[in-house]
Amino acid sequence: xxxxxxxxxxxxxxxxxxxxxxxxxxxxxxxxxxxxxxxxxxxxxxxxxxxxxxxxxxxxxxxxxxxxxxxxxxxxxxxxxxxxxxxxxxxxxxxxxxx
Numbered sequence: 028x029x030x031x032x033x034x035x036x037x038x039x040x041x042x043x044x045x046x047x048x049x050x051x052x053x054x055x056x057x058x059x060x061x062x063x064x065x066x067x068x069x070x071x072x073x074x075x076x077x078x079x080x081x082x083x084x085x086x087x088x089x090x091x092x093x094x095x096x097x098x099x100x101x102x103x104x105x106x107x108x109x110x111x112x113x114x115x116x117x118x119x120x121x122x123x124x125x126x
Contacts, residue, residue, distance in 0.1 A: 032093075034050055034121035035064065035111075042117025043048045046102070048073045053108035058084030060112035062122055066095040069109040077110060089125040 038044055045054065048069065054060035055077050063081055065074055065088065074090075081088045091098060095107035102108055116122050 031089075031091075031121065031124050033096075034116075034119045034124050036103070037119035038071075038113050038116045038121050040117070042113060042119060043115040044102075045112045045114070046104065046108050046110075048077070048110045051077050051112045052080065054112045054114075055080035055084060055086055055088075058086055060086050060114055061116070062087045062089060062090045062113040062125060064091050064098070064111050064113070066091055066093055066098045070096045073109065075114060078101050087122070087125060105113075 039044060051063050055063055063077060065077060078088055092100060095109045099106050099108040
């Protein structure tokens with residue numbers, strides 16, 4: 028599990044990442060994101076919507092075991108993150124790790 032955590036942090040530091048459920052929904056429906064990571068305590072309605080739109084646009088989704096607070100601190104942010112969308116993984120290998 029630590030490998031995925033490191034890869035997520037590396038993607039945040041070196042790639043292009045959007046935070047939040049609203050942008051995850053928008054990017055899932057448009058297919059612009061390459062991977063969407065959802066926290067373990069993301070509200071059920073948002074989880075279902077993101078998963079549904081991601082299937083339609085063939086965007087990968089990863090259900091994290093971290094809570095939104097843990098995901099926020101993992102990304103170096105002082106707030107909870109229920110979902111994050113990765114456009115460009117940068118120097119990270121997160122796309123290979125979640126397959």
